[in-house]
Amino acid sequence: MKIGQIRQTERDIQDNLEYRNLKVEIGKLQEQIGKLRQELENQGSASYKERLTFLQNDQNRITSEFSSVTGNMEQIKVSINIDKEDLKSQYKNIEGRFKEQWAIKHGDQEAISEIDRLINELENTLMNYHTQKMQEINCKIFDLWEEAYNGDDIEKIEIRSEQESTQNNRSYNYRVVMMKNGKELDMRGRCSAGQRMLASIIIRMALAECFSKDFGMFVLDEPTTNLDEIHINKLSESLRR
Template structure:
């Protein structure tokens, strides 16, 4: 037992010594690791230093080259270098176009040569005589065209004068008939005004017509400023004036509901104007007076015209059919 106890003590001492050595080795290992890290940092610093020295050397070499180039290009215009690339591209484009134009020029030369040959062939075939004939025809046609244009302009001027004269006559008739028929005091007379002249192609006359009403020498457009009765009366008078002017022997006078929107006084004077027209036209064999109306009083007023003896009444019979009956004025 004593022997085992001594052996155990020795092993315990040895174990303690091993633990102490292990602790010392661990500390030594940490110290070595720190040293290795420091050496790696130093190595990195040295590498960066070497790289920096190399860059500095390259910078010095570049500065030296720049200085040499600056000495060589001293007094040289640097703007020319900027324009060099643009001018080179332009030169390339011009060269390309020049080659294309050369090709076109050769083609045109060949075409010209062929045309000269064709012309010579045509001359040999008597084309000169044909050309003279066509030239004479063209000259005569131009002269005829000029004469026709002169005649046309002369005709237009004659028509213009004719138009002025007829419009003057129409307005005289319209003014006279308005004063005879219209009994109101708000309009002295009406008149047709014409505006216009030559069109854009300068060979046609174009007119715009409008009806104006006049009061105390002041003229205003009737459109939108007159009543329905005044409008109807103006239409009737203008149509009668047109018939009187452009067809002095007109055969038919037809009026459809002429008294619509007219008051009794204007209807009375309308009958008087129609009476004058009928009296003037009764000697004419082909004259026919047609009035279509539902106004019984107007029909009665028409019966006072000497030459009007009867009228025709259209009605519907018991079978729903229309029948015409002749009615005589008593």
């Protein structure tokens, strides 16, 4: 054989071997591809079935909830219709009734305002009367003290009133004071028994003259106790007036 033919034969054999090897490899690859494709199909089918089952369950749940809500809505509609009928009955002629009640309430408020105004006026009148009477009483006490008291240590005595107000009440506290050396002092605990007795009688006489009219009797219980002869005589002269 010629050298060229030998080389050609060698190449053919070599190509044939390579072809066979490639064919075997292609077969193996096709077999692997088939297996992989089957696995993918199996996995996809299971996943789709699982997903489908989940969606079907979710659909059933939503359908059940929808049915429940629909039933509740029907019941609510029935209740609304019943309430509408009740409201029509309860609020029949409501505008007229409202105007009537408004007029009554408005009238009550005006009456209350008028009562409050009258109460305030009465309180102011009483306070003014109290102030005037206290001035009158103290003037009478001053005159009687000058007539009946012989000493020079106490210039005069007066009644002091201090107002106390609470939320629903107004009251006064009273105390007897004396002017001594130009200073005002409480008489309690600072004067003799005779001075206390004389002040007590004079205050009673002043109250009787200010609040009594044409009253011809004045009763005293042992008025001369703790008084000396001079003050007994002066007190007697004051009582005779």
